Amino acid sequence: MTAMQLGLVGLGRMGGNMRERIRRAGHTVVGYDRNPEVSDVGSLEELVGRLDAPRTVWVMVPAGTATQTVVDELKDLLSAGDTVVDGGNSRWTDDEKHAAELGVKGIGFVDAGVSGGVWGLENGYALMVGGDEKHVKPLKPIFEALKPEGPYGYVHAGRVGAGHFSKMVHNGIEYAMMQAYAEGWELLEKVNSVDNVREVFRSWQEGTVIRSWLLDLAVNALDDDEHLQKLKGFAQDSGEGRWTVEAAIDHAVPLPAITASLFARFASRQDDSPQMKMIAALRNQFGGHAVESKE
Numbered sequence: 001m002t003a004m005q006l007g008l009v010g011l012g013r014m015g016g017n018m019r020e021r022i023r024r025a026g027h028t029v030v031g032y033d034r035n036p037e038v039s040d041v042g043s044l045e046e047l048v049g050r051l052d053a054p055r056t057v058w059v060m061v062p063a064g065t066a067t068q069t070v071v072d073e074l075k076d077l078l079s080a081g082d083t084v085v086d087g088g089n090s091r092w093t094d095d096e097k098h099a100a101e102l103g104v105k106g107i108g109f110v111d112a113g114v115s116g117g118v119w120g121l122e123n124g125y126a127l128m129v130g131g132d133e134k135h136v137k138p139l140k141p142i143f144e145a146l147k148p149e150g151p152y153g154y155v156h157a158g159r160v161g162a163g164h165f166s167k168m169v170h171n172g173i174e175y176a177m178m179q180a181y182a183e184g185w186e187l188l189e190k191v192n193s194v195d196n197v198r199e200v201f202r203s204w205q206e207g208t209v210i211r212s213w214l215l216d217l218a219v220n221a222l223d224d225d226e227h228l229q230k231l232k233g234f235a236q237d238s239g240e241g242r243w244t245v246e247a248a249i250d251h252a253v254p255l256p257a258i259t260a261s262l263f264a265r266f267a268s269r270q271d272d273s274p275q276m277k278m279i280a281a282l283r284n285q286f287g288g289h290a291v292e293s294k295e
Contacts, residue, residue: 003027003141004056004141004142005028005030005051006022006027006030006051007031007050007051007056007057007058008022008057009032009059009060010032010060011031011035011060012033012060013117014117015031015033015060016038017121018058018060018087018114018146020121021120021121021125021146025144026145027141027142027145030051032046044073044077048074053081054081054082054083055078056083056084056138056142057082057084057085058087058112059084059086059088060114062089063089067090071102074102074107079106079107080105080106083107083108083109083110083139084098084102084107084108084110085109085112085139086098086109086110086111087112087113089113089167089239090164092161092162092164093161095111095130095163096160099131108131108135109135109160110129110160111129111160111162111164112128113128113129113157113163113165113166113167113168114146115128123148124149125148126153126154127154127163128155128162128164128170129143129154129162130158130162130163130164130166131156131159136156168247171238171240171244172241172244172245175241175244175258175261175265176260176261177212177214178261179257179260179264185218188200189227197227198219198222198223201215202219205219237266241258245258280292
């Protein structure tokens, strides 16, 4: 194995663990973060100065403005032959823009969808990569260091944008799978005949067609809080579910399960559903059905 140098920008929950996993594989990582307590250097300029050409800088910051700001700074600091990898959750259309902006100076661009969360340090990260082969191939040792052991966990999905598009679809599927487990759990909790819902979920972990890592995590959560009484039923969305639905509309691909799971998250943020107010009012108007007053 050839030891490599890598600059890593953004050392949060995922970036910090990725730095450690890459180092464990024998590579050199110079990390930069705005938090000086975790940063190896004091600035992006110092990070670039610590790397030998041709340089590779991997960016792990929030999508949108934060990523654009780092790409703009790196464009001025890096040289022709260097490569920028965006491993955050950027929209695939931003990848095309960043590749063009960096390409003007001869700087390569690779987009990497990264899945693994807080478990990635020990278990490895699934990597979905987009970009030209000439930019992707030299980075294989880093991808091999990050991915899980065994033959799976890394794919060169296609040209620039393909990595983040694939990760976006992955997250959309994740939304729908979580929603299915959640709906099944609520129904089991609701009926009087089932009095050990947690163990029903545990029984599904072996020998069933719905066993998965998400199911294992659901059992972990129920072990911590059997009836989830400590939690509020409020779920945010990262934005990738929305992008998945938008892409489906653009390509006329029906995604009823993923779309419904996204809308369910929107509903979770409402203390009192405005839509249900209208439905209650209409039922009262045409059928004289009872309504409940706030008072």
